[in-house]
Amino acid sequence: MSLKYAVLAALLEGEASGYELSKVFDVSLANFWPATPQQLYRELERLAQDGLIAARVVRQERRPDKRMFTLTEAGRADLDAFAAAPPRRPTAIRDELLIKIQAADGVAPEVSRALIEERLGWSRGKLARYERVRERLLAGRTEDEYLREADRIGPYLTLSAGIAFEEENARWCERALLLLERRAAVG
Template identity: 75%
Template sequence: MSLKYAVLAALLEGEASGYELSKVFDVSLANFWAATPQQLYRELERLARDGLVSARVVQQERRPNKRMFTLTETGREELRAFAVEPVRRPAAMRDELLIKIQAMDESDPAATRALIEERMSWAQGKLARYQRVKDRMLDGRTEDEYLRETDRVGPYLTLHGGIAYEREVLRWCERVLAVVERRAPLG
């Protein structure tokens, strides 16, 4: 899959600047589709050139002008077609930490512990951000109320996917720490 569809899906929320889209990616999409701001800007230019998004310039005082992007009907059609295609293959995990854990028997247990504790800290930070996003989405409503009233449930469901992922990362990290602690005297 290309970044194209992630950007088109993000624009379902409405008009956004490249900067605003990069924040959307940071908060809601980064867990399953990461992109740098530079990649986003390049992709937005391609999408505009291909007629999948439209762009307008907003004049600003004391700041550079900004471009606001909106999904076109052609972009919506392309996204609809993509959304019903079968997934080509399941996602493959590429995580440097897993390689380090694979080789942990060759390293100092304290170093492994530090790596895992750092990952736990990242996961806890993401969970806190996700909870803030969830609270904003619900806006005082129960989940049932939100799901009944909202126009789009996709962002809520993908948010829950991110929450589940980070919770599982924390569980796995706790398991790794427990094993490292049990094995430390053997080293």
């Protein structure tokens, strides 16, 4: 899959500038489809050229003009076709930390602990952000109320996946730290 469909899906929320889309990616999509702002801007240009999104310029005083992007009917049809097709291959983990841990027997144990503690901090930070997003989505409603009343369920489902992913990352980090501690005690 290319960045194309992640951008089109982000525009389901409505018109957005490139800057706003980069913030959407940081908060809700980066856990499963990261992109740099430069990648986003290049993709926005391609999608506009292909007629899948429309761009309009908004004049601003005291700031440069900004471009706002919206999904076109052609973009929505392309996204719907993509959403209906089965994934081409199962999810695969590509994680630099796991390669480092796989090879860590030749380094001091405190190096591995520090790397895992850093990951644990990242996971806890992301969980805190995701919980804030969840609270904003629910807006004081219970989950059942949200499911009955919300126009779209996709953002909530993907947010739930992000929460589960980071909870599992945190559990793995805590277990790995415990196992390193036990190994050190055995000595």
